[in-house]
Amino acid sequence: MHEERVTRAIVDLGAIRHNVRFVAKQVGDTRILAAVKADAYGHGAVQVSRAALEAGASYLGVATVDEAAELRQAGIDAPILLFTRPFPHERERVLGLKLAVMVFDLEDAKALSALARALGTCATVHLKVDTGMGRLGCPFQQAPDLADRLFALPQVRVEGLATHFPVSDEADKRFTLRQIDRMEEIIAACRDRGHHFELVHAANSGAILDMHRLGRARFDMVRPGIMLYGYPPSDQTEPGDLEPAMTLVTRVIQTRPVMAGTPVSYGLTYRAARDGRLAVLPVGYADGYNRLLSNRGKVWINGRVYTISGRVCMDMCMVDVGTDPVAPGDEAVLMGIRPGYRYTAAEMARDLGTIPYEVTCWVSRRVHRFYIDQTALT
Numbered sequence: 185m186h187e188e189r190v191t192r193a194i195v196d197l198g199a200i201r202h203n204v205r206f207v208a209k210q211v212g213d214t215r216i217l218a219a220v221k222a223d224a225y226g227h228g229a230v231q232v233s234r235a236a237l238e239a240g241a242s243y244l245g246v247a248t249v250d251e252a253a254e255l256r257q258a259g260i261d262a263p264i265l266l267f268t269r270p271f272p273h274e275r276e277r278v279l280g281l282k283l284a285v286m287v288f289d290l291e292d293a294k295a296l297s298a299l300a301r302a303l304g305t306c307a308t309v310h311l312k313v314d315t316g317m318g319r320l321g322c323p324f325q326q327a328p329d330l331a332d333r334l335f336a337l338p339q340v341r342v343e344g345l346a347t348h349f350p351v352s353d354e355a356d357k358r359f360t361l362r363q364i365d366r367m368e369e370i371i372a373a374c375r376d377r378g379h380h381f382e383l384v385h386a387a388n389s390g391a392i393l394d395m396h397r398l399g400r401a402r403f404d405m406v407r408p409g410i411m412l413y414g415y416p417p418s419d420q421t422e423p424g425d426l427e428p429a430m431t432l433v434t435r436v437i438q439t440r441p442v443m444a445g446t447p448v449s450y451g452l453t454y455r456a457a458r459d460g461r462l463a464v465l466p467v468g469y470a471d472g473y474n475r476l477l478s479n480r481g482k483v484w485i486n487g488r489v490y491t492i493s494g495r496v497c498m499d500m501c502m503v504d505v506g507t508d509p510v511a512p513g514d515e516a517v518l519m520g521i522r523p524g525y526r527y528t529a530a531e532m533a534r535d536l537g538t539i540p541y542e543v544t545c546w547v548s549r550r551v552h553r554f555y556i557d558q559t560a561l562t
C-alpha cells in the first residue's frame with residue numbers, strides 16, 4: 185500500500201456484480217454480454233470482466249483486438265465479440281484469439297472464411313445490421329440477402345444478428361420501436377430462407393432500463409455497458425437499481441495560509457475571499473480530472489464539500505478550505521459517494537455538459553485502480 189500513489193480510482197466489484205444482477209432481473213433468462221470495451225469504461229477490463237462473468241454475464245464485448253488480447257492473456261476464455269470491423273492485418277489475430285466479429289459485407293466475410301480455412305479453424309461472425317444508428321452495419325434492406333451469402337460460406341459460423349440503438353435512452357421510444365420492427369422483419373425473412381441465428385441482440389443500457397416499454401428488444405442477448413458501471417445513460421430512462429462502481433480519491437499534499445485577495449493557479453482566475461488556508465491536491469487533468477472542472481468541480485474533504493479554486497493544472501489542483509481543519513494526508517473525494525453526499529460520474533457529467541461514459545473513460549492510466557468488494561464487507 186505504501187508504494188501506491190494516493191490518487192486512485194477505487195472500483196467496487198461488488199457494485200459491478202450487483203448491476204449485472206439487476207440487468208438479469210430486467211431481462212429474465214436472456215443472455216448478457218458485458219460491454220467491457222475501453223478498459224471497461226475506465227474501470228479495468230480484466231477485473232470487471234471476471235466480476236461480470238461471476239455475476240451471470242456470459243459474453244464480453246470489446247472495441248479493439250488489443251482489448252480482447254488483454255482479456256485472453258489474463259486467462260479469460262469466455263466468448264468475446266469484437267464490436268468494430270477488424271482491418272485485414274488484424275484478421276489472423278482475431279481468429280487466433282477466437283473472437284466473434286461483426287460482419288456487414290461479403291468481402292470481409294469471404295476473407296475471414298478463406299483465412300480460417302488456411303489456418304484450419306472456423307470464424308464466428310455476427311451479422312451487424314444498420315437499422316437506424318447510421319454507424320456500422322449492412323443496410324437493413326439488404327440483410328436477408330447478405331445472410332444467404334454468409335450462411336453459404338465454408339469455415340464460417342454465423343452465430344448472431346445484431347443492431348444498435350442510438351436513442352433508446354430518450355423518452356420517445358418510437359424510433360427504437362421502428363428499429364425493433366426492422367429486426368423482426370429480418371428475422372422472419374431469414375427464417376423463410378431457412379436461416380436461424382442463435383443470438384439476436386440489440387439492447388444497450390437505455391433499452392434494458394426501459395424494458396417495460398421495449399420488451400421486444402430482449403431478443404436472445406442484451407449488451408449493457410454504462411449501467412454495469414452504475415449509471416443510467418441519460419436522465420430520460422428509468423434510473424434502475426444501480427450502484428456507481430468508481431470512486432476517485434486523493435489526499436491533500438499540502439496546506440498553506442492564503443490571504444484574502446490572493447490569486448490561485450494559472451490564469452489567476454480565483455482569488456481567496458478571506459484569509460484562510462489552501463489545500464493542494466495531487467490530481468490534475470493528466471489524471472483525467474478534466475480542466476473544465478476549474479472553479480467548478482466538487483470535492484469532499486472531512487465531511488465538507490468544496491469547489492475547486494482556480495484552474496486545474498496537469499498534476500495538481502487547489503481548494504480554498506477557509507478556516508476548516510484540513511491537513512496534509514486528509515482524504516479528498518473527487519468523485520463518489522459519502523454519507524449524505526453524492527457526486528459521481530453522473531453528477532460530474534451533468535456539470536460539464538457531457539455523459540458519464542466520457543467521465544469514467546477520462547481517468548488515465550496514471551491513476552491506480554484499486555479494487556474492493558463492498559458487498560463482501562457488508
Ligand SMILES: Cc1ncc(COP(=O)(O)O)c(C=O)c1O
Pocket residue numbers: 219245267348387388389390407408409410411417
Ligand atoms: C455495439 C455496442 N453495444 C453495446 C454498447 C453498450 O452501450 P451502453 O453503454 O449505452 O449500454 C455499446 C456502447 O456504446 C456499443 O457500441
